[in-house]
Amino acid sequence: MALQYKPTRMELSNLKKRRTVAIRGHKMMKDKRDELVRRFIVLARKNKALRLETEKKLGEAMQNFVLARAMMSGNEIDEALMYPARAIKVDMAKQNILSIPVPKLSMETQDGFVYPYGFATTGADLDGAVQALAEILPLMLELAEVEKATSRLADEIEKTRRRVNALEYVMIPQFDEAIHNIQMKLEENERGNTSRLMKTKEMLAKEA
Amino acid sequence: MANGKCAVIGDRDSILLFKAVGIEVYAVTDGEQANKTLHRLARTGYGVVYVTETYYPACEETILEFQGEPYPAIIPIPDVSGTQGIGMRAIKENVEKAVGLDILSNS
Numbered sequence: 001m002a003l004q005y006k007p008t009r010m011e012l013s014n015l016k017k018r019r020t021v022a023i024r025g026h027k028m029m030k031d032k033r034d035e036l037v038r039r040f041i042v043l044a045r046k047n048k049a050l051r052l053e054t055e056k057k058l059g060e061a062m063q064n065f066v067l068a069r070a071m072m073s074g075n076e077i078d079e080a081l082m083y084p085a086r087a088i089k090v091d092m093a094k095q096n097i098l099s100i101p102v103p104k105l106s107m108e109t110q111d112g113f114v115y116p117y118g119f120a121t122t123g124a125d126l127d128g129a130v131q132a133l134a135e136i137l138p139l140m141l142e143l144a145e146v147e148k149a150t151s152r153l154a155d156e157i158e159k160t161r162r163r164v165n166a167l168e169y170v171m172i173p174q175f176d177e178a179i180h181n182i183q184m185k186l187e188e189n190e191r192g193n194t195s196r197l198m199k200t201k202e203m204l205a206k207e208a
Numbered sequence: 209m210a211n212g213k214c215a216v217i218g219d220r221d222s223i224l225l226f227k228a229v230g231i232e233v234y235a236v237t238d239g240e241q242a243n244k245t246l247h248r249l250a251r252t253g254y255g256v257v258y259v260t261e262t263y264y265p266a267c268e269e270t271i272l273e274f275q276g277e278p279y280p281a282i283i284p285i286p287d288v289s290g291t292q293g294i295g296m297r298a299i300k301e302n303v304e305k306a307v308g309l310d311i312l313s314n315s
Contacts (some may be wrong), residue, residue, distance in 0.1 A: 026278045036306075037307065038304065041307070044302065044306075045312065048296070052296075053293065055286050055291045058285060059291060062222065062225065062287070062288045065225045065288070066244040077224070078224075080228075081224050088231060091212065102237050103255065103278045103279055105212070105255065116226070129225060130225065130228045130303070134229045135262075137231075140258070141214075141256065143283060144256040144281040145281070147283055147299075148281035149303050151298075152278070153303045153306065154302040154303070154306040155276065157304075157305075157306040157307075161257075161305040177274050199216075
């Protein structure tokens with residue numbers, strides 16, 4: 001849809017101002033997009049590596065656990081694990097990546113790991129699985145942090161790209177067209193005026 | 209600097225282990241229940257919620273709802289039967305959304 005405007009000088013100067021703003025905005029959006037993409041790629045690489053590592057280690061821990069469960073009776077496992085261990089504390093902070101809030105997580109380090117169960121009824125496999133999982137926890141937190149940041153950045157990049165395109169292919173061409181039309185119209189008026197003046201002058205000269 | 213909480217949602221067998229290291233666990237038996245639990249946790253200030261891959265697709269609704277906020281981070285993890293590649297697929301989708309094509313797949 002073309003812009004609605006009156007062919008006046010006032011309108012022309014307004015449109016020119018808006019066009020300048022649009023061009024500046026477009027340049028900044030473009031820079032923002034480029035920087036976002038750059039950071040995104042770094043994060044996404046990290047995300048992929050982290051996920052591969054976490055999944056591998058977690059899978060191992062789970063397998064150990066399955067073995068441990070096979071060695072013990074269901075009741076014994078329940079008894080050993082249903083008692084809640086000391087809850088881990090996670091520090092939730094926010095950090096900004098180009099003014100996009102993303103989570104920053106850190107775990108309060110525990111001094112020495114304690115098994116939440118006695119050793120009488122449990123096997124060594126269970127110890128191994130629990131120990132392994134405790135070691136994976138920081139990794140899992142980092143994964144959570146990076147993965148959330150990656151997905152937020154992806155959203156933001158998509159939005160920014162839409163804005164860049166809207167400015168580049170819709171707003172700015174519309175302004176250009178409107179400005180051109182007003183200039184043509186004004187020049188036409190000017191010419192009309194001149195010829196009218198000449199005509200009037202001619203008529204006056206004839207009368208005198 | 210809020211003190212956040214962590215939770216794991218999944219089937220009972222997979223999450224029992226997390227209890228031993230001090231993460232809150234929520235056992236669910238079907239997707240709808242998982243989604244409801246996740247929604248409740250997300251609204252009550254949990255920082256990170258891990259969902260096992262089996263139930264992750266069912267939680268789509270809640271995941272989309274909280275996508276625009278920094279917290280909670282909802283993260284898929286493999287369960288006892290191993291990984292199904294859902295987590296990797298999520299990364300791939302993100303990359304495709306941001307860059308236009310998956311530039312990480314063969315690196």
